Amino acid sequence: MPQPNPDRRLASGNEAVAQAALAAGVALGTGYPGTPSTEILEAFDALGGRAQWAPNEKVALEVGIGAAFAGARALVTMKHVGLNVAADPLFTAAYTGVTGGLVVVSADDPGMASSQNEQDNRRFAVAAGVPMLEPSDSQEAYDFTLLAITISERWRIPVLLRMTTRVCHSATLVQTKGQLAPAQPPTFVRDVPGRVMIPAYARPAHHRLRAKLAEIAAWNESEGPTQVVDGERAMGIITSGISFQHVREAAPHARVLKIGLSYPPPVEAMRRFAASVDRCLVVEEGDPYLYEAARTAGIAVEQKPEMYRFGELNVSRVRRIVAADVSPEPALPAGKPPELCPGCPHRNVFEALHDLHCIVAGDIGCYTLGVLPPFSAMDTCVCMGAAIGVGLGLRHTLPPEQARKVVSVIGDSTFVHSGITGLVEMVYNPPATGHVLLILDNGTTAMTGMQEHPGTGRRLNHEPTGRVVFEDLARTLGIKNVLTVDPIADSDAITRVLREALARDELSIIIARRPCLLAAGTIKLREKKSNAGQ
Amino acid sequence: MPGSDAVVNVVVAGLGGQGVLKASGILADTAFRAGLDVKKSEIHGMSQRGGSVSSDVRFGERVFSPMVPAGEADFLVVLAASQVEVAQPVLKPGGVLIHPGLVDETRLANKRSLNVALLGVLARQLDLADNLWHAAIKAALPEKLHAANLQAFAIGKNP
DSSP states (O other), X not given: OOOOOTTEEEEEHHHHHHHHHHHTTOOEEEEOOOTTTTHHHHHHHXXXXXXXXXXXXXXXXXXXXXXXXXXXXXXXXXXXXXXXHTHHHHHHHHHHOOSSOEEEEEEEOTTOSSOSOOOOTHHHHHHHTOOEEOOSSHHHHXXXXXXXXXXXXXXXXXXXXXXXXXXXXXXXXXXXXXXXXOOOOOOOOOOHHHHOOOHHHHHHHHHHHHHHHHHHHHHHHHHSSOEEEOOEEEEEEEEETHHHHHHHHHOTTEEEEEESEEESOOHHHHHHHHHTSSEEEEEOSSSOHHHHHXXXXXXXOXXXXXXXXXXXXXHHHHHHHHTTOOSOOOOOOXXXXXXXXXXXXXXXXXHHHHHTTOEEEOOSSGGGGGGSTTTOOOOBOOSTTHHHHHHHXXXXXSOHHHHTTEEEEEEHHHHHHHTHHHHHHHHHSOOTTOEEEEEEEOSSBTTTTSBOOTTTTBXXXXXXXXXXXXXXXXXHTTOSEEEEEOTTTXXXXXXXXXXXXXXXXXXXXXXXXXXXXXXXXXXHHHHHHHHHHO | OTTTTTOEEEEEEEETTSOHHHHHHHHHHXXXXXXOEEEEEEOOOOSOSSSEXXXXXXXXXXXXOSSOOTTOEEEEEESSGGGHHHHGGGEEEEEXXXXXXXXXXXXXXXXXXXXXXXXXXXXXXXXXXXHHHHHHHHHHSOGGGHHHHHHHHHHXXXX
16 A cells, blocks of 8 residues: 555645645635635635635625735635626736735636636736736645745735636645745735825836736746646647646647746747747637737747637547547537425525516526526526616616516525625615515525525624624615515415515515525524524 | 556446535545545536536546546446436446446445445446545545445445
């Protein structure tokens, strides 16, 4: 039997990021749950790190920026669409820079295993002007997390760690080696021109940012995490992230340039590499990001055919890309699609919405499955929180007989994430026909795996804390009709209160409260524990 | 083809709640304990019961992609008969299908140990020592489930 090595283990990319954060002395991890990123903070907590859920990604990043201003090391995690929400602080944090290392994990979901789009967040690094690392397995997830903190502190700039579903959720071997010099103890150092982005201070800050990026680009050329795998000169492949693994298997004889820090890209390394091979192809998942970077620099490279922009890459698809095969891909049989669990409390609600012929502005969560038969009771789903705004827009403009059928449907965690500002809009600009907001409160962030949120009154580690009470919030904002029903205990109640609310030309909020069937037992245990602790 | 011939490709498939990911985790850990390079891949989706779930495990001297290419699995372990048709295309020609009918469920102390029993069937064809399997099973499950699952593994391994 081989000698066991306690530092070598099988870990997912997400666990590896958490281990590295712990080894780096990250003082605070924060984020919002989102597949495929959720397990990073849960693992960081389990390892003894300080991890907390924020109401949404924007707040998480702002908290992370504050920690980094104080000189602490901070980790902020989210899925790719979460970075859209956090984009506002990200773009200006690039100008202010940071003191303690700030690592922002963007977990992209090519192929949309559990997402509403497959945006390629490498574009965000370019747009915001922040360096970006792309790990290809759990070892690199570990190593690049440490490297991200090093780069962040050396150039005083936030760093994006861009993961993808297969890197986050695949378990591969990790050697947990390497430590960083400990962070300086946090202390407040006033730096008004560096931290207060009024135009007079932001203009020089933009120049500083571009100067930093030029230095990082030069560092990336000479010392960056770029790797050349030798092979035959007939075929050269430039790649990054998980695509590297597929390339090594699909084209074992090819010479490969693997890019680790893909923004700012190591353009001269790409130029030398392309000149060293007869044919040079860029293999990357999603957008032609590296391809465009190479072509902009006048490097002759080929890109993948357009059909491979869609979905994940895998070994079979990379073989086809290398062979320039654009014939239709064989369709694999579809598995049994997800559906609302038998006994799920959302089922009765969607039956009612269906029976009342409602126009349903929906949102993101398990309950999005209400769109499928037999319910077929969702008409829109755009992004987190959109149920309310979209529902209001429909109410404002549809003819009254249709407007009176519009209902906004949102889950509890999603409501806290970005529904509260929508509720304020509802009070501020009420439609002539009024509006009905239905909050499906199952007491957990069910879709991502039962995470806590500010409406549960428990923190990430399930310890009790302040709780946002939806009824109180709605009444405080001036909503008169606030009703709470249990959709399981009284299955007719939801139809009755919905019908009544739709008949009034007023603002109504209905909270359908019943714990998620899968989480109910766990929630009870957590409640018991937190009551005992008080 | 260098690097790929030596790799063993296993796909575990079934329905949510059957223990597909638990089974693939035990297999991956067993191969890890044998000192091999291992990669395991799966898609975590919505928390839900009853949807199709599958997980890939690859092990050998050196593994690159974490996903088993379609039509290249050496072994396909299926926990639900209804999923055989869906999962079948991952098998290579001549690949081995391990379906739930290969285990007499009435002999299991705990019916939920079918996943581990099917790992026992798989173990007959793999060069991984029993003590490594046992250690991985124990590491993956709470102590009160050890006996039932070791029994299930034995039923699969030596029917």
